[in-house]
Amino acid sequence: MEGLIGKSEIRIDAYDKVTGKGLYASDYVNQFPVLAHMKALRSPYAHAKIKKLDISKAKALDGVIYIMTGDEPGIDWDQYPKAAIIAKDETLWAGQMVALVCAETKEIAENAVELIKVDYEKLPAVLDYYAAINPNPVSVIDPEYETRPLGFSDRPGDRASNRVSPNVVGAFKMHAGDVPAAMEKAEVIVEGEFWTGKKTASPLECANAICRYDSDGGITMWSNGAGVHGVIKQGICRILGIKESMVRVIQPYMGGSFGSRLNPYVEIITALMCLRTKRTVSFQFNREEVFTGAPSNWPCITKVKLGAMKDGTIVANDYYLAEEIGACVNNTFFSGRLSSSGVIPVYRFPNLRMDTCAVATNTVPAAEYRGLGCPESEFGIECLVNQLADELGISPVEIRMKNIIDKGERDAHGELITSIGLKKCLQSVADAVKVEEEPEQDTGVWKKGRGCAVGGKQNTPLGRSEAEVWYNSDGSIQLFISCDENGMGATTALAQIAANEFHVPLSEIKVTKGDTAITPYDNYSASSRTTYNTGNAVKLACEDAIAKLKEEVARVYGLHPSKVEIRGRKAILSGSYIQEADIPSLFKPTSMFTQGNWGLQKGTPVVGHGLFCPAPIHQWDEKGLSDRVWNWFQYSAAAVEVAVNEETGQVKVLKIASSADTGNPINPKLVEVQIEGGVHMAIGFSINEEHIFNEDGKIANANFSDYRLPTILDMPTNENVHAFINPDPLPDGPHGAKGMAESITIPVGPAIAHAIYKAVGVRVTGYPMTAERILALINEKKAKEAAK
Numbered sequence: 001m002e003g004l005i006g007k008s009e010i011r012i013d014a015y016d017k018v019t020g021k022g023l024y025a026s027d028y029v030n031q032f033p034v035l036a037h038m039k040a041l042r043s044p045y046a047h048a049k050i051k052k053l054d055i056s057k058a059k060a061l062d063g064v065i066y067i068m069t070g071d072e073p074g075i076d077w078d079q080y081p082k083a084a085i086i087a088k089d090e091t092l093w094a095g096q097m098v099a100l101v102c103a104e105t106k107e108i109a110e111n112a113v114e115l116i117k118v119d120y121e122k123l124p125a126v127l128d129y130y131a132a133i134n135p136n137p138v139s140v141i142d143p144e145y146e147t148r149p150l151g152f153s154d155r156p157g158d159r160a161s162n163r164v165s166p167n168v169v170g171a172f173k174m175h176a177g178d179v180p181a182a183m184e185k186a187e188v189i190v191e192g193e194f195w196t197g198k199k200t201a202s203p204l205e206c207a208n209a210i211c212r213y214d215s216d217g218g219i220t221m222w223s224n225g226a227g228v229h230g231v232i233k234q235g236i237c238r239i240l241g242i243k244e245s246m247v248r249v250i251q252p253y254m255g256g257s258f259g260s261r262l263n264p265y266v267e268i269i270t271a272l273m274c275l276r277t278k279r280t281v282s283f284q285f286n287r288e289e290v291f292t293g294a295p296s297n298w299p300c301i302t303k304v305k306l307g308a309m310k311d312g313t314i315v316a317n318d319y320y321l322a323e324e325i326g327a328c329v330n331n332t333f334f335s336g337r338l339s340s341s342g343v344i345p346v347y348r349f350p351n352l353r354m355d356t357c358a359v360a361t362n363t364v365p366a367a368e369y370r371g372l373g374c375p376e377s378e379f380g381i382e383c384l385v386n387q388l389a390d391e392l393g394i395s396p397v398e399i400r401m402k403n404i405i406d407k408g409e410r411d412a413h414g415e416l417i418t419s420i421g422l423k424k425c426l427q428s429v430a431d432a433v434k435v436e437e438e439p440e441q442d443t444g445v446w447k448k449g450r451g452c453a454v455g456g457k458q459n460t461p462l463g464r465s466e467a468e469v470w471y472n473s474d475g476s477i478q479l480f481i482s483c484d485e486n487g488m489g490a491t492t493a494l495a496q497i498a499a500n501e502f503h504v505p506l507s508e509i510k511v512t513k514g515d516t517a518i519t520p521y522d523n524y525s526a527s528s529r530t531t532y533n534t535g536n537a538v539k540l541a542c543e544d545a546i547a548k549l550k551e552e553v554a555r556v557y558g559l560h561p562s563k564v565e566i567r568g569r570k571a572i573l574s575g576s577y578i579q580e581a582d583i584p585s586l587f588k589p590t591s592m593f594t595q596g597n598w599g600l601q602k603g604t605p606v607v608g609h610g611l612f613c614p615a616p617i618h619q620w621d622e623k624g625l626s627d628r629v630w631n632w633f634q635y636s637a638a639a640v641e642v643a644v645n646e647e648t649g650q651v652k653v654l655k656i657a658s659s660a661d662t663g664n665p666i667n668p669k670l671v672e673v674q675i676e677g678g679v680h681m682a683i684g685f686s687i688n689e690e691h692i693f694n695e696d697g698k699i700a701n702a703n704f705s706d707y708r709l710p711t712i713l714d715m716p717t718n719e720n721v722h723a724f725i726n727p728d729p730l731p732d733g734p735h736g737a738k739g740m741a742e743s744i745t746i747p748v749g750p751a752i753a754h755a756i757y758k759a760v761g762v763r764v765t766g767y768p769m770t771a772e773r774i775l776a777l778i779n780e781k782k783a784k785e786a787a788k
Contacts, residue, residue, distance in 0.1 A: 004500040005735045008669035011492045012511065013485070017253070024253045025224035026208045029282055035210070036065055038273055038283040039109035041099040041116050042292060043091035046125035046362040046697020047139050050089055050118060055099060058115040063108035066277050068100040068269075075239060075272065085265050090123070092141060092327035093364050094698035095292025102273050102281055125362035125697045129301045129324055132167040132361045140166045141327055141360035169325070170358035172337040174344070176412045177351030182316035186307030190387050194380030195766035197690035198299045198324065200291050201369050202709055205255020207266045207285040207294050211274035218246035219274050224254045226261045226484045227524025228514050230463060235264035236271045247271075251514030257486040258681070259368035260294055262526055291702035295367030296691070298323040298339065300376035306384050312392055312399040314385075317349045321356040321377055328365035338460060339373025342746070343381055345411045345633040346422070346456040347403045352412040362697055368526060370681065371742045374457045375749060379767065382453040382750030387763065396452050396754065397430045404454070407728065413629050419738065421661030421728030425637040426454055428724040432657035433639035445647045448654070451754030452639040455746025457528070458630035459739065464613040465533035466520035467541040469498060471549060473587040473604035475569035477502055478510045480518065483534040484525035488741060489670040493531060494538050496666055497734055501542035503567040520609070528634055528739025531666065535734035536612035545608025549583065552606070556586055632730050634740050635661040638679070638747040642755040649775030651756060653683055655716055659724035660744055664736035668725060671740065675723035678744030684710035686749040686767045
């Protein structure tokens with residue numbers, strides 16, 4: 001049959017999901033006749049001392065099984081410093097757990113929480129970068145930072161040097177060329193300070209876990225968390241000191257993630273409660289807890305200065321990045337270093353001075369969020385590239401075409417670029433929206449503008465991926481994988497790779513996924529690694545099984561394995577009087593009454609194993625340079641047309657085109673809907689979404705009524721949303737494929753910002769670009785014009 005790579009096959013999980021037959025993790029609450037329920041008491045203050053905690057009345061309530069506090073023994077948080085889920089002596093953010101109740105019913109647990117009495121002493125808090133960066137801040141998040149080991153995150157350069165504040169808790173620098181000298185020679189210089197807000201990934205399914213106490217003293221967990229092996233199981237075993245053989249983790253269907261389920265705090269605390277009570281327990285977050293108890297993104301402050309020649313050639317980039325990491329100092333390696341590295345592989349920067357730091361605040365801890373900080377870190381650069389084009393009288397497309405790095409060149413890190421289709425991406429979106437033409441203006445208060453931007457993101461080396469393939473005696477094929485199916489269709493793409501290798505229809509591949517007792521090791525689905533890592537592992541597993549089949553069939557017919565081709569249930573033979581053999585009929589009988597030496601001696605199933613581990617990276621030198629830092633890079637471009645209301649500041653996105661360099665797409669339709677979903681998400685956080693804090697530092701809009709997620713009414717109509725695929729094959733990707741889910745969100749914000757400038761003449765320096773902020777800029781512009 002024709003190969004399946006590049007075919008838009010229907011998702012293998014489509015029927016389960018559209019009919020409601022598929023079970024998500026939260027559905028498992030109804031699968032247990034007896035189930036204990038957990039409920040948390042959370043701090044109402046961003047920073048407070050716990051003077052007294054009285055759980056006596058709650059403990060006495062009929063139906064209460066166990067109450068856990070910060071004094072709970074048996075938790076080794078050394079691997080996650082300052083990330084203790086339950087506060088002990090003081091709370092570091094509004095929403096941190098102070099106590100955790102386990103009771104016979106959900107209602108009893110909620111009532112017990114109401115009976116817990118806490119005497120707080122409210123303390124000063126730092127809620128943003130500017131307060132935290134003060135040399136003498138009113139709150140120091142991690143006083144032991146200088147002396148405490150950093151655990152698993154420790155890397156050279158993680159220790160912040162030249163700390164201007166005790167809340168600076170991580171640093172990274174990358175210096176290439178001579179920025180001061182290049183700036184002296186530059187004919188045009190543009191610079192600015194930019195900011196992005198704090199936001200929450202909002203999958204439809206809230207964080208949840210169910211943990212069963214097994215008869216042998218082990219535990220079995222059902223969770224919508226990511227990484228059954230590499231995150232959840234290892235996290236539980238490492239923090240709670242449990243043998244890996246005693247922990248089983250199963251991942252049902254996930255109701256989305258966007259990075260929010262990559263930290264196993266829910267699973268660890270649920271496992272501990274299960275072990276304490278020896279009961280099957282359930283911990284189900286509500287929507288407010290997703291905002292206050294689950295990780296947010298990393299808000300950024302960037303200070304950028306670009307030097308260029310009059311023809312638009314960029315000669316220098318002086319770049320400073322500070323990322324707010326919230327109240328848990330456990331991600332300083334990832335923050336700054338990874339998000340800022342997305343800046344590097346996009347443009348030629350012959351002279352680049354990049355200095356980054358992580359800043360702790362009394363806010364909900366920050367962690368992985370779609371794009372891993374790149375939408376935030378690249379916003380300022382893209383805004384300045386557009387400003388540079390405006391000042392030089394060059395189109396925003398032309399200036400990018402002049403400066404975008406080409407395949408075969410080395411970026412500022414010194415790393416060779418082996419796959420980049422960004423110029424094709426940019427041209428396709430620019431043509432679709434007609435960025436280089438002026439839109440027709442209507443009369444009235446709505447003014448139109450068009451803008452574009454590009455983005456890039458690295459793929460982070462995140463360990464090995466494994467896959468297993470079984471070729472059964474009846475010719476059926478099973479694929480065993482442990483990657484996460486966040487909802488993007490990865491399982492279908494991986495099954496397509498397997499079906500392509502065996503030359504069978506997709507329906508012939510039975511997939512078993514996400515069960516640590518059955519499926520082989522994988523780390524987790526993050527940094528757009530699934531197609532690349534797990535896809536390669538699947539391909540290798542198929543090749544291994546096919547090689548074993550060829551060897552056995554060749555032995556039966558006295559042929560060399562090279563004379564055998566496996567096509568589903570058939571073996572095509574060369575150099576034999578039999579041209580085609582039915583493989584299932586060749587399997588050796590296993591009955592004790594059968595004798596003889598015919599058939600496939602290795603029995604059934606024939607098992608193929610694939611292990612893929614990316615090539616090792618090379619450590620940065622003292623300047624942050626290396627010839628291999630990441631596995632590969634993903635790229636995207638966006639162009640938009642917006643309308644801005646001059647009287648209210650409201651922004652409407654009228655048209656949007658987005659394009660991704662995916663390498664060779666395994667399933668083009670899945671890529672297209674990923675692009676459309678990424679655009680929708682990026683419009684939301686560019687225009688609407690942000691945390692609003694009350695006077696106690698608590699998120700005041702921790703619900704879908706006040707936290708403005710975009711609805712269908714905020715999106716352009718279908719005919720005005722364009723998704724393009726502009727592949728440039730990745731040499732070591734499976735069939736040339738690579739991931740693309742994160743880069744889609746990067747260019748949308750700066751494209752909207754430039755379109756706003758084109759519409760009403762105001763430059764936006766941060767997002768979300770709310771109506772209030774845009775109106776303030778318009779009024780400021782009017783006031784300046786009136787004062788002339």
